[in-house]
Amino acid sequence: MGTVCPAGTSGTIYCPAELSPTFSANEPMFHLHHGNIDRLWWLWQEKSTDNKNAFHGGSVQNTSSLDIFPNGQAPWLNKSSIVPSAGLWPTYNIGETLDTRSWPWCYVYE
Numbered sequence: 255m256g257t258v259c260p261a262g263t264s265g266t267i268y269c270p271a272e273l274s275p276t277f278s279a280n281e282p283m284f285h286l287h288h289g290n291i292d293r294l295w296w297l298w299q300e301k302s303t304d305n306k307n308a309f310h311g312g313s314v315q316n317t318s319s320l321d322i323f324p325n326g327q328a329p330w331l332n333k334s335s336i337v338p339s340a341g342l343w344p345t346y347n348i349g350e351t352l353d354t355r356s357w358p359w360c361y362v363y364e
Contacts, residue, residue: 293363296354307352309333 299306313329333349346358354361 296363309348309352
């Protein structure tokens with residue numbers, strides 16, 4: 255998904271991100287889609303205490319770049335891994351963000 259700019263603004267400083275996957279958050283469907291994905295994940299978590307805080311994943315999405323790491327693969331993340339913030343918000347670890355009902359999120363899907 256990319257962004258579709260208003261007529262006459264394509265490729266200008268007013269809309270440089272047209273059809274760019276890097277800026278998909280500008281796409282009107284982005285928030286509807288990702289909001290529902292988050293809700294589905296929350297529903298799955300609620301079905302089982304084993305799944306409630308399940309987490310497993312790597313730190314690199316593009317696996318073709320794994321040769322840049324000395325041991326041949328990117329480091330794995332765990333619940334104590336820090337969520338990158340670039341100083342834009344307080345530092346949280348992954349484990350602190352898994353339950354939407356507790357701090358820092360404090361919300362429930364209906």
